[in-house]
Amino acid sequence: MPLDVESLRSHFPSLSSGIAHFDGPGGTQTPSGVGQAIADTLTSPLSIRGSSVASERNAEAAVLGFRSAMADFLNADPLGVVYGRSATQLTYEFAKHLSARWGPGDEVIVTRLDHDCNIRPWVQAAEHQGATVRWVGFDPATSELNLDEMKAALGPQTRLVAVTAASNLLGTMPDIPVIATMVHDVGALLYVDGVHYAAHASVDVKALGADFFVCSPYKFLGPHCGVLAASPALLETLTPDKLLPSTNAVPERFELGTLPYEIMAGATAAVDFIAALGGGGGSRRERLVAAHSDIEQHESFLLRLLETALADLPAVTVHSRAAARTSTLLLTFAGHPAADVSRFLAERNVLVPASNFYAIEAAGVLGLGEAGGLRAGLAPYTTLDDVQRLIEGLTAFLA
Known part of the structure; x- marks a missing residue:
C-alpha cells in the first residue's frame, strides 16, 4: 500500500491508548503537530x-x-x-x-x-x-x-x-x-x-x-x-x-x-x-490530491476485507450499498440492538458507536428510528489489526 500507516500513526499520541478507533465519522484523532x-x-x-x-x-x-x-x-x-x-x-x-x-x-x-x-x-x-x-x-x-x-x-x-x-x-x-x-x-x-x-x-x-x-x-x-x-x-x-x-x-x-x-x-x-502524506514535490494542492489518492487506496483495501468478513457473519445486515461511497458501513443485527453490540466491542477496546448520528430522516427511511445502527468508519490511521479486532469482536458477539 502507498500509505505508510505505521509512520503516520507515530504522530498521534492518542493511538497509544490501544483503542481501535472506528468512530472517525464523528471526529478523528489528532496528530501532535496540530x-x-x-x-x-x-x-x-x-x-x-x-x-x-x-x-x-x-x-x-x-x-x-x-x-x-x-x-x-x-x-x-x-x-x-x-x-x-x-x-x-x-x-x-x-x-x-x-x-x-x-x-x-x-x-x-x-x-x-x-x-x-x-x-x-x-x-x-x-x-x-x-x-x-x-x-x-x-x-x-x-x-x-x-x-x-x-x-x-x-x-x-x-x-x-x-x-x-x-x-x-x-x-x-x-x-x-x-x-x-x-x-x-x-x-x-x-x-x-x-x-x-x-x-x-x-x-x-x-x-x-x-x-x-x-x-x-x-x-x-x-x-x-x-x-x-x-x-x-x-x-x-x-x-x-x-x-x-x-x-x-x-x-x-x-x-x-x-x-x-x-x-x-x-x-x-x-x-x-x-499534504505531507502526498510527498515533497509540487504545490500544497497537488500534494493534497496525491495524499487523498493514497488514503482512498488504503481505506478501500481495508473496506474490502471488512465487507468480505461481514458477508460470512450470520444475522448481519450491511445497509451501505451505494455504488459510490466512503469507507463507512452501517450495520444492524437480527435480534440484537446495535447499542448492545457497541458496548460489547467497547469492552474489547474497539470503539464503534451505535446511533442514528443525527441522520434522523435516513434512519427513518431504513426503519431504524432513533436507535439507528452500528457505524464503522475507517480512517487514514486504521490498521489491518484494527479491522481484525473488529471482525473478531463481532464474531464473538454473534457466536
Missing part, C-alpha cells in the same frame, strides 16, 4: 490582527494561513473561505442570510439522505418565510439518492437545493456534478454538506459545482471548527447583520467577533499534515 500549532499560536505574542508589532502580525498570519490552507484543501478562492464554529452553525447562519429573499411561492429542496444539519435549518427557514419544502428520498435497498425525484422536484420556483456530498450514516456519495447541473439549469443555488465527504475524498468545489460547500476540520485530523467555501462574488450578494464598526469585507462580514486564531492555526496544521 496540537502544537494551537499551543504555539496561543502562547506566542498574540493580539488583535494588524501589522505594527509581532503580536498583531501573528494574528493576521493565522487568519490568512487558514484561508490559504482551506482554499488549497477545497480548491476554492481564499477570499471565499468563511470560518465558523461548526458546519451546523454555518448552515443555520447561511439559511438565515439566503432565506431573507424567500417568500410564498418559493421552494427549497432537501433530501432524506442528509444529516439533519443540512435539513432542519432549511426547513425552519422556509417555514419562517412561508416558502415550500420539497423532499427527495433514497432507495433503502441500494442507499442511492433518487435523482429522478430530484429532477421532478426542481422547477422555476426552486431557490435552493441542499444535499450531502457523502452520507454520514451510509457513506453514499451522490453525483454532485450532475445534481449541480440540474440545479443551475433552473436558476437555483446548490448548498453541499461536505463534512463526511471531505474526510475521505479530495475535494474540488469548482468541479463539484457547489455554490456553497461546508466541512469540518475535526473530521479530517484537525480541531473542532467549521468551514464554508463559496465564490467571493456570491458572498458579496449577501448582507448579514453585523456590528456597525465591523468590516463589511468578504469573507469577514460573516465572521462575528474576534476569530480564534489558535484554532485556525490548528486547522492549517491539519491540512499541512495531510
Whole structure:
C-alpha cells in the first residue's frame, strides 16, 4: 500500500491508548503537530490582527494561513473561505442570510439522505418565510439518492437545493456534478454538506459545482471548527447583520467577533499534515490530491476485507450499498440492538458507536428510528489489526 500507516500513526499520541478507533465519522484523532500549532499560536505574542508589532502580525498570519490552507484543501478562492464554529452553525447562519429573499411561492429542496444539519435549518427557514419544502428520498435497498425525484422536484420556483456530498450514516456519495447541473439549469443555488465527504475524498468545489460547500476540520485530523467555501462574488450578494464598526469585507462580514486564531492555526496544521502524506514535490494542492489518492487506496483495501468478513457473519445486515461511497458501513443485527453490540466491542477496546448520528430522516427511511445502527468508519490511521479486532469482536458477539 502507498500509505505508510505505521509512520503516520507515530504522530498521534492518542493511538497509544490501544483503542481501535472506528468512530472517525464523528471526529478523528489528532496528530501532535496540530496540537502544537494551537499551543504555539496561543502562547506566542498574540493580539488583535494588524501589522505594527509581532503580536498583531501573528494574528493576521493565522487568519490568512487558514484561508490559504482551506482554499488549497477545497480548491476554492481564499477570499471565499468563511470560518465558523461548526458546519451546523454555518448552515443555520447561511439559511438565515439566503432565506431573507424567500417568500410564498418559493421552494427549497432537501433530501432524506442528509444529516439533519443540512435539513432542519432549511426547513425552519422556509417555514419562517412561508416558502415550500420539497423532499427527495433514497432507495433503502441500494442507499442511492433518487435523482429522478430530484429532477421532478426542481422547477422555476426552486431557490435552493441542499444535499450531502457523502452520507454520514451510509457513506453514499451522490453525483454532485450532475445534481449541480440540474440545479443551475433552473436558476437555483446548490448548498453541499461536505463534512463526511471531505474526510475521505479530495475535494474540488469548482468541479463539484457547489455554490456553497461546508466541512469540518475535526473530521479530517484537525480541531473542532467549521468551514464554508463559496465564490467571493456570491458572498458579496449577501448582507448579514453585523456590528456597525465591523468590516463589511468578504469573507469577514460573516465572521462575528474576534476569530480564534489558535484554532485556525490548528486547522492549517491539519491540512499541512495531510499534504505531507502526498510527498515533497509540487504545490500544497497537488500534494493534497496525491495524499487523498493514497488514503482512498488504503481505506478501500481495508473496506474490502471488512465487507468480505461481514458477508460470512450470520444475522448481519450491511445497509451501505451505494455504488459510490466512503469507507463507512452501517450495520444492524437480527435480534440484537446495535447499542448492545457497541458496548460489547467497547469492552474489547474497539470503539464503534451505535446511533442514528443525527441522520434522523435516513434512519427513518431504513426503519431504524432513533436507535439507528452500528457505524464503522475507517480512517487514514486504521490498521489491518484494527479491522481484525473488529471482525473478531463481532464474531464473538454473534457466536
